[in-house]
Amino acid sequence: MAYPLSATKLITYKQCPQAYSFKYERGLSSPSAFGSPKFGNALHGALADIYKDWNYDYPLPSLDWFAVCWQKHTGELTPAQLHEGWMALQLYYEKYVAPLTMIRKPLGVEAKLKASFQVNNIEFSLSGRYDRLDFTDDGLELIDYKTSKTISPSDGIDLQLGLYYLVLEQTYQKALQKLSLIYLRQGQKITYDVTQEHHQQVRELIGDMALKLRADQDWKPEVGGHCDRCGYQRYCSAKSEKPEPLPEGTREGRQVQLSLGI
Structure with a gap:
């Protein structure tokens, strides 16, 4: 059975292997810092419909088309959220539609991706999702919409680039060239170029994880700024002189089946 991986899992593992083990191997829950997703879901849903349902026999949608798509997703929003969301659209x-002579139909909108490959005789299944995937003159460009109130560097962006490089290459037989983050409230777009270094970094990190899975080694803690946001500090020997034992009923680490190469 393949071992499942995602960008979120890889970022957690790179920050702290022990936190990764607690969450994904041992099944410990931790407090969530996320608020209501309704505002973000409404904007993502509207933008998905704008591109998915547009009649591409016509060069450009109008702002009225944006309004039609937006109103399909506003049923659970407050008046303030309604106003702020419409201002963002x-x-x-x-910024991104009116200056064009025509818009291209995306390769995909609000879709999931899956791929698989072997490292150190362990079969890994890679998964991810994207908001929009475009085929440009330069190659594939992944679009990720952001609804945060501030513009800040995305955690683990290099790992996201590398993971999506692997998955898209297997899915479309074409390499990912760019990942663009569009901050909807601010109207700003930040683009990252994808390189072979991103690809190699992810492969090396997954290879390190595979060694731990095969050898049943300790998942050692990694101390850093992420510790302040970690919900597992009470169990961590790096943050507590007398860490608490894991709760009763915590599962053992999973047994990973090796895939033998032929």
């Missing part, structure tokens, strides 16, 4: 239209 108007800004998006003015």
